Amino acid sequence: MTERKTQYCFIRDPEFAWLPAIKEGNNNTHAQVKVPQYKDEQSIVCDGGKTAKGWEEDEVPLSDYNKGVLPMQNVNASGDLKSFPDMVNLPFLHEAGILYNLKDRHGNGKPYTRTGDIIIAVNPFQWFKEIYTEKVRSRYARILVWENTEGDPRSQMEPHVYETSALSYKGLAFDGGDQSILVSGESGAGKTETVKICMNHIASCQQGPRSSSSEMSPVVQRVLESNPLLEAFGNAKTVRNDNSSRFGKYIQLQFDKGDKGQQEFRSREKATCVLAGSKCDAYLLEKNRVVSHEAAERTFHIFYQIVAAKDKSKYWNKLAGTTNESFRFVGKTDTDTIEGMKDADHFANTVRVLEEIGVSGDRLMTLMQAIIIVMQLGNITFVPDSKDDDHSVIASQREFSDLCELMCVPEASMEVALTERTMKTRNETYKVPLNPAKALEATESFAKEIYGRAFLWLVRCINDATAAEN
Ligand SMILES: Nc1ncnc2c1ncn2[C@@H]1O[C@H](COP(=O)(O)OP(=O)(O)OP(=O)(O)O)[C@@H](O)[C@H]1O
Structure with a gap:
């Protein structure tokens, strides 16, 4: 009598995607399997159940599997995984086989x-x-x-x-x-x-x-050194990655x-x-992050960097004494350290690299002021005009005056720009008043646009410093 070979297979699992199992038999619609129970996710491996703490019997519908066949494990006769450095050589090439091969190599x-x-x-x-x-x-x-x-x-x-x-x-x-x-x-x-x-x-x-x-090589050095700059302006903390590229x-x-x-x-x-x-x-910079982000996440790093900077009042004297919470777009954060470095130290590094690529003096000042203008725009609030609900007036007068001073724009012109929309037809140009919600939306779009353009300008400056001349 020939001994039947153990059928090491995988079954689908809602929590772990695929689990190793042993197929015991099947009818037309279902397969009967024995599933080794491991301590935790890390310890689930293809080892024929040798390190399992127990076994469970199960029955799985064949209709859940490609052509009604359970995918087989890539194991030797004792049920131990055969790992392959090149997955082209996997005897059974399917999702579960790939995942367990990668997991085994990762574990090693x-x-x-x-x-x-x-x-x-x-x-x-x-x-x-x-x-x-x-x-x-x-x-x-x-x-x-x-x-x-x-x-x-x-x-x-x-x-x-x-x-x-x-x-x-x-x-x-x-x-x-x-x-x-x-x-x-x-x-x-x-x-x-x-x-x-x-x-x-x-x-x-x-x-x-x-x-x-x-x-x-100095070229590579320059290319790699420009990375922290792109990261300062284009990366943010997300729930998945503290330094996630948002472009x-x-x-x-x-x-x-x-x-x-x-x-x-x-x-x-x-x-x-x-x-x-x-x-x-x-x-595809994620410009929306400029105006809102999840509580557990952050907006772009540069905003926290500038608020944390020791010499921030050099860029605008009214930054002195401000915190992240002083700006609606920035807000509370649960960390001031990204990749092991404090925001304030990151800022010093950002400025050093900016100066290295030629963004210094007035150009540096203008760039930082653009960032501060974006933050300040987030503090402008609107209320309905007492004479007409469809019109709005600025509620945050002090913040608004600061903004205008920073932008060097007369308050009257700025107020019109934020509370009215200019419509153009073929023959005439006329103004449409914005209600508070629309005025807020327009202000946020303005902030996103300034940030987006500053980012692209920065990329151009980096390219000017790193691109080959011919
Ligand atoms: N080869 C590696 N060795 C060690 N750690 C790594 C390696 N690759 C990435 N990491 C770690 O994973 C983190 C996230 O990596 P990275 O920022 O490159 O992800 P990403 O795919 O670019 O993410 P995103 O799309 O969110 O920008 C890094 O900060 C680093 O800590």
């Missing part, structure tokens, strides 16, 4: 897994310093870029995001084609960090085959490929393809 300190040419990164939320050392960086560059090996050199290496950077540099330097790297994932997945790791590595690839120096970006790294006429081009002896500059396109 391996945040990267390959699927063909794609690298999947599972955010470890702790720095595994040993996988980002200079030695590791140059090994990936040497083997993937500079050594002309037969076959796929990746087969001898652990999957790593350095593989993506090295292969794109190689494609650019030796095949001559432009390269694109797409980094995608949900909020907090680690996209921004991955881009930094990738850019740093591209910089070490261009140091050439024999480089062992950790010295960064999309397309970073173009510009390489000088040398003179193609010279034999040196495509030489494997020397790097002739060198980083000359970078350009960033920013889009």
Whole structure:
């Protein structure tokens, strides 16, 4: 009599998506399964139930599964998971198989897994310093870029995001084609960090085959240093990520490929393809965050930074003595520390980098005042005009006078701008009064527009400092 092989499978679960189980039998509509019970989510693994604290019998409807078949686990005869660095090789390729493979590697300190040419990164939320050392960086560059090996050199290496950077540099330097790297994932997945790791590595690839120096090229340094600026103005604390990018970006790294006429081009002896500059396109800034955010979240970092700045009254003397709560758009926050640094220290760093890219003196003053104007606009309130409910008048007179003084605009003109809308037809221009709700809406739109434009202006300044001239 032949012994029946244990059928290690997965079943759907509303809490954990997929659970490992053992299939005991089935009829036309249902499968009978034994489900190992683990201590907690972390300890749920594919191990044939060896570390489970008990078992439960269950019956699952086959109609919940693709073609009525329960997906099988990628395990050996004793039920232990067989982990694959490249998921193209998974014997059973399905969602549950992918998730448990990634979970196993993640648990073993391996945040990267390959699927063909794609690298999947599972955010470890702790720095595994040993996988980002200079030695590791140059090994990936040497083997993937500079050594002309037969076959796929990746087969001898652990999957790593350095593989993506090295292969794109190689494609650019030796095949001559432009390269694109797409980094995608949900909020907090680690996209921004991955881009930094990738850019740093591209910089070490261009140091050439024999480089062992950790010295960064000035271009890359400038590109990476501009990051805190984009983060100050474009990032905010959300419930998922304390430093969440609230805009999309397309970073173009510009390489000088040398003179193609010279034999040196495509030489494997020397790097002739060198980083000359970078350009960033920013889009879809979450402008709405300027005027409102969830209680557990924050608006853009720069607002807290400026309120916390030691020298804030330099930008507007009325900032002296103010707190986050002094401004409706900013409001109470449960933290004054982002990525281990206080808002006040971040501000000093923001100003230092701004000055480095040429935003200093009057330009710096204007930028900061634009930010303060946005905050002050949030403090303007409206009430119905006693003579006509459809008209509104400004209720917060002192805040309004401060705003006008800050903007250097006469109060009468500003009041008209905030409480009336100008309509234009083909033959005439006329004013429509705004009720308090509409006036508030218009004021908020004005604040969002100023912030959005200041952000794009800043991106242009960064590009002026980092883009290659030709
Ligand atoms: N490779 C990594 N090693 C260690 N920690 C990491 C790594 N990648 C990301 N993290 C951690 O995860 C946090 C969130 O990462 P990151 O800001 O890159 O996410 P994101 O995908 O860009 O999020 P968002 O879309 O919200 O901007 C980082 O602040 C860092 O603490």
